[in-house]
Amino acid sequence: MQATLNANAGANTPWYKHRWPWFLMLGPAAVVVAGSYTIYLAVTRQDAMVVGDYYKQGKAINQDLRRDRVATQLSLSLGMHYDAEAHALRGMLSSAAMPMSSEVHIRLAHPTQPEKDVQLLVRAGADGRFSVALPQLEQARWQVTAENGARSWRLEGAWLWPRETGIELKADQATND
Incomplete structure:
Protein backbone atom coordinates (compact mmCIF):
# COMPACT_ATOMS: atom_id res chain seq x y z
CA MET A 1 0.00 0.00 0.00
CA GLN A 2 2.87 2.34 0.81
CA ALA A 3 4.40 1.76 -2.67
CA THR A 4 1.21 2.78 -4.44
CA LEU A 5 1.00 5.95 -2.35
CA ASN A 6 4.54 6.96 -3.40
CA ALA A 7 3.75 6.22 -7.06
CA ASN A 8 0.57 8.28 -6.93
CA ALA A 9 2.33 11.15 -5.15
CA GLY A 10 4.83 11.47 -8.06
CA ALA A 11 2.03 11.53 -10.60
CA ASN A 12 0.38 14.54 -8.96
CA THR A 13 3.48 16.79 -9.00
CA PRO A 14 3.92 19.27 -11.87
CA TRP A 15 6.36 18.41 -14.69
CA TYR A 16 8.95 21.04 -13.75
CA LYS A 17 9.53 19.39 -10.38
CA HIS A 18 10.81 16.23 -12.06
CA ARG A 19 14.47 15.97 -13.04
CA TRP A 20 14.04 14.04 -16.33
CA PRO A 21 12.46 16.84 -18.39
CA TRP A 22 15.30 19.16 -17.34
CA PHE A 23 17.89 16.52 -18.15
CA LEU A 24 16.37 15.97 -21.61
CA MET A 25 16.29 19.73 -22.29
CA LEU A 26 19.98 20.10 -21.38
CA GLY A 27 21.22 18.80 -24.78
CA PRO A 28 19.18 21.17 -26.99
CA ALA A 29 19.99 24.07 -24.64
CA ALA A 30 23.72 23.36 -25.01
CA VAL A 31 23.33 23.33 -28.82
CA VAL A 32 21.56 26.70 -28.75
CA VAL A 33 24.33 28.22 -26.59
CA ALA A 34 27.10 26.77 -28.80
CA GLY A 35 25.32 27.95 -31.97
CA SER A 36 24.91 31.45 -30.55
CA TYR A 37 28.61 31.59 -29.69
CA THR A 38 29.54 30.38 -33.18
CA ILE A 39 27.39 33.09 -34.76
CA TYR A 40 29.05 35.67 -32.48
CA LEU A 41 32.51 34.51 -33.61
CA ALA A 42 31.52 34.54 -37.28
CA VAL A 43 30.17 38.08 -37.07
CA THR A 44 32.95 39.65 -34.96
CA ARG A 45 36.05 37.97 -36.45
CA GLN A 46 37.52 38.68 -39.87
CA ASP A 47 38.46 35.69 -41.99
CA ALA A 48 42.02 36.35 -43.15
CA MET A 49 41.83 33.66 -45.85
CA VAL A 50 39.05 35.29 -47.89
CA VAL A 51 39.97 37.89 -50.50
CA GLY A 52 37.58 40.48 -51.84
CA ASP A 53 38.62 40.43 -55.48
Missing part, protein backbone atom coordinates in the same frame (compact mmCIF):
# COMPACT_ATOMS: atom_id res chain seq x y z
CA TYR A 54 39.11 36.76 -56.31
CA TYR A 55 39.29 37.39 -60.06
CA LYS A 56 42.19 39.78 -59.63
CA GLN A 57 43.88 37.25 -57.34
CA GLY A 58 43.46 34.56 -59.98
CA LYS A 59 45.14 36.74 -62.60
CA ALA A 60 47.97 37.41 -60.17
CA ILE A 61 48.64 33.68 -59.89
CA ASN A 62 49.64 33.58 -63.57
CA GLN A 63 52.10 36.44 -63.01
CA ASP A 64 53.53 34.58 -60.01
CA LEU A 65 54.09 31.48 -62.16
CA ARG A 66 56.04 33.63 -64.62
CA ARG A 67 58.23 34.85 -61.77
CA ASP A 68 58.89 31.22 -60.76
CA ARG A 69 59.95 30.43 -64.32
CA VAL A 70 62.33 33.42 -64.34
CA ALA A 71 63.89 32.12 -61.10
CA THR A 72 64.36 28.74 -62.75
CA GLN A 73 66.03 30.33 -65.79
CA LEU A 74 68.42 32.19 -63.47
CA SER A 75 69.15 28.98 -61.48
CA LEU A 76 68.44 30.82 -58.24
CA SER A 77 68.83 29.30 -54.81
CA LEU A 78 68.56 30.82 -51.37
CA GLY A 79 69.88 29.15 -48.27
CA MET A 80 69.26 30.71 -44.89
CA HIS A 81 69.29 29.80 -41.22
CA TYR A 82 68.06 31.51 -38.08
CA ASP A 83 70.58 32.18 -35.32
CA ALA A 84 68.33 32.29 -32.23
CA GLU A 85 71.09 33.50 -29.89
CA ALA A 86 72.03 36.47 -32.08
CA HIS A 87 68.42 37.01 -33.26
CA ALA A 88 69.65 37.16 -36.84
CA LEU A 89 68.73 35.56 -40.14
CA ARG A 90 71.82 34.67 -42.13
CA GLY A 91 72.00 33.27 -45.60
CA MET A 92 73.32 33.18 -49.11
CA LEU A 93 71.68 33.86 -52.45
CA SER A 94 73.30 32.23 -55.44
CA SER A 95 72.72 32.22 -59.18
CA ALA A 96 74.61 30.98 -62.18
CA ALA A 97 73.25 33.74 -64.44
CA MET A 98 73.28 37.03 -62.51
CA PRO A 99 75.41 39.04 -60.06
CA MET A 100 74.40 38.65 -56.44
CA SER A 101 74.77 42.17 -55.05
CA SER A 102 71.11 43.13 -54.93
CA GLU A 103 68.12 43.76 -52.67
CA VAL A 104 65.97 40.79 -51.73
CA HIS A 105 62.58 41.03 -50.04
CA ILE A 106 61.95 38.10 -47.72
CA ARG A 107 58.50 37.50 -46.27
CA LEU A 108 57.85 35.03 -43.47
CA ALA A 109 54.12 34.40 -43.37
CA HIS A 110 52.58 32.91 -40.23
CA PRO A 111 50.16 30.10 -41.10
CA THR A 112 47.15 31.43 -39.15
CA GLN A 113 47.84 34.92 -37.82
CA PRO A 114 48.68 37.56 -40.46
CA GLU A 115 49.63 40.12 -37.81
CA LYS A 116 52.69 37.94 -37.01
CA ASP A 117 54.01 38.04 -40.59
CA VAL A 118 57.57 39.35 -40.95
CA GLN A 119 58.81 41.46 -43.88
CA LEU A 120 62.59 41.77 -44.32
CA LEU A 121 64.67 43.79 -46.76
CA VAL A 122 68.02 42.08 -47.27
CA ARG A 123 71.02 43.52 -49.08
CA ALA A 124 73.16 40.69 -50.38
CA GLY A 125 76.85 41.36 -50.83
CA ALA A 126 78.87 40.61 -53.96
CA ASP A 127 79.29 37.01 -52.79
CA GLY A 128 75.51 36.73 -52.17
CA ARG A 129 75.82 36.52 -48.37
CA PHE A 130 73.53 38.49 -46.08
CA SER A 131 72.62 38.90 -42.44
CA VAL A 132 69.63 40.75 -41.01
CA ALA A 133 68.21 41.20 -37.51
CA LEU A 134 65.10 39.12 -36.84
CA PRO A 135 63.16 38.95 -33.57
CA GLN A 136 62.46 35.60 -31.94
CA LEU A 137 60.40 33.41 -34.24
CA GLU A 138 57.37 31.58 -32.94
CA GLN A 139 57.20 27.82 -33.42
CA ALA A 140 55.19 27.41 -36.62
CA ARG A 141 55.20 26.30 -40.24
CA TRP A 142 56.29 29.58 -41.83
CA GLN A 143 55.64 30.19 -45.52
CA VAL A 144 58.80 31.82 -46.91
CA THR A 145 58.78 34.01 -50.03
CA ALA A 146 61.88 35.69 -51.43
CA GLU A 147 61.78 38.08 -54.38
CA ASN A 148 63.89 40.84 -55.87
CA GLY A 149 62.96 44.51 -55.67
CA ALA A 150 61.66 44.61 -59.24
CA ARG A 151 59.48 41.56 -58.51
CA SER A 152 60.75 39.78 -61.61
CA TRP A 153 61.59 36.48 -59.82
CA ARG A 154 60.36 34.61 -56.76
CA LEU A 155 61.39 31.68 -54.57
CA GLU A 156 58.97 30.01 -52.16
CA GLY A 157 58.96 27.26 -49.59
CA ALA A 158 57.78 26.12 -46.18
CA TRP A 159 59.94 26.31 -43.06
CA LEU A 160 59.14 24.27 -39.96
CA TRP A 161 60.78 26.37 -37.25
CA PRO A 162 62.39 25.31 -34.83
CA ARG A 163 62.48 21.69 -36.05
CA GLU A 164 64.43 22.96 -39.08
CA THR A 165 67.02 25.59 -38.17
CA GLY A 166 67.52 26.48 -41.81
CA ILE A 167 65.81 26.37 -45.18
CA GLU A 168 67.04 25.93 -48.73
CA LEU A 169 64.89 27.43 -51.50
CA LYS A 170 65.70 26.41 -55.04
CA ALA A 171 64.03 27.64 -58.20
CA ASP A 172 63.06 24.19 -59.44
CA GLN A 173 61.35 23.52 -56.07
CA ALA A 174 59.62 26.90 -55.85
CA THR A 175 56.26 25.69 -57.12
CA ASN A 176 55.67 22.83 -54.69
CA ASP A 177 53.91 23.45 -51.33
